[in-house]
Amino acid sequence: xxxxxxxxxxxxxxxxxxxxxxxxxxxxxxxxxxxxxxxxxxxxxxxxxxxxxxxxxxxxxxxxxxxxxxxxxxxxxxxxxxxxxxxxxxxxxxxxxxxxxxxxxxxxxxxxxxxxxxxxxxxxxxxxxxxxxxxxxxxxxxxxx
Amino acid sequence: xxxxxxxxxxxxxxxxxxxxxxxxxxxxxxxxxxxxxxxxxxxxxxxxxxxxxxxxxxxxxxxxxxxxx
Numbered sequence: 001x002x003x004x005x006x007x008x009x010x011x012x013x014x015x016x017x018x019x020x021x022x023x024x025x026x027x028x029x030x031x032x033x034x035x036x037x038x039x040x041x042x043x044x045x046x047x048x049x050x051x052x053x054x055x056x057x058x059x060x061x062x063x064x065x066x067x068x069x070x071x072x073x074x075x076x077x078x079x080x081x082x083x084x085x086x087x088x089x090x091x092x093x094x095x096x097x098x099x100x101x102x103x104x105x106x107x108x109x110x111x112x113x114x115x116x117x118x119x120x121x122x123x124x125x126x127x128x129x130x131x132x133x134x135x136x137x138x139x140x141x142x143x144x145x
Numbered sequence: 146x147x148x149x150x151x152x153x154x155x156x157x158x159x160x161x162x163x164x165x166x167x168x169x170x171x172x173x174x175x176x177x178x179x180x181x182x183x184x185x186x187x188x189x190x191x192x193x194x195x196x197x198x199x200x201x202x203x204x205x206x207x208x209x210x211x212x213x214x
Contacts, residue, residue, distance in 0.1 A: 082186050
């Protein structure tokens with residue numbers, strides 16, 4: 001199980017590294033380009049750096065845990081600790097409530113400053129998707145519990 | 146919810162860290178339980194009761210006017 005996780009982290013780091021290098025090469029080769037090629041290299045750089053950092057972080061963390069089983073056990077307890085889980089869920093719920101409020105204010109702001117209609121519609125669509133997802137999961141858990 | 150975990154723990158000369166390790170929860174959870182800031186799940190309540198060899202009702206004191214969070 002852990003080995004599978006480490007393998008996954010290694011693959012993530014490798015993919016990230018390849019993307020990062022590709023990004024650098026594309027930046028050098030297509031520095032004068034327009035359109036998609038103007039932004040694609042930087043997207044590759046960003047995603048590559050994120051994947052590489054995340055993957056390496058995971059591998060380093062695993063190696064530290066392997067050397068110190070006590071630390072690994074403590075981490076496992078902290079992850080499974082019911083109070084920590086309750087706090088995380090409460091924080092997520094609060095963030096969700098605030099996200100709805102922020103989204104609503106943002107959509108109204110976009111409408112007031114008269115940005116192009118499709119931008120307002122994209123945001124409104126995303127807002128509705130979030131609300132439908134809430135209703136879907138509410139019904140799912142309502143039936144399960 | 147009020148409880149007597151702290152008294153029971155001290156009577157037995159157990160540290161928070163040890164109790165936490167036995168119940169496989171964090172030390173902070175034990176601290177919060179003792180202060181009454183956090184109400185445990187039914188599973189953790191049973192684990193505590195089993196650990197101290199008592200019933201849940203003997204450890205946790207339910208009061209009618211308690212707020213349900």
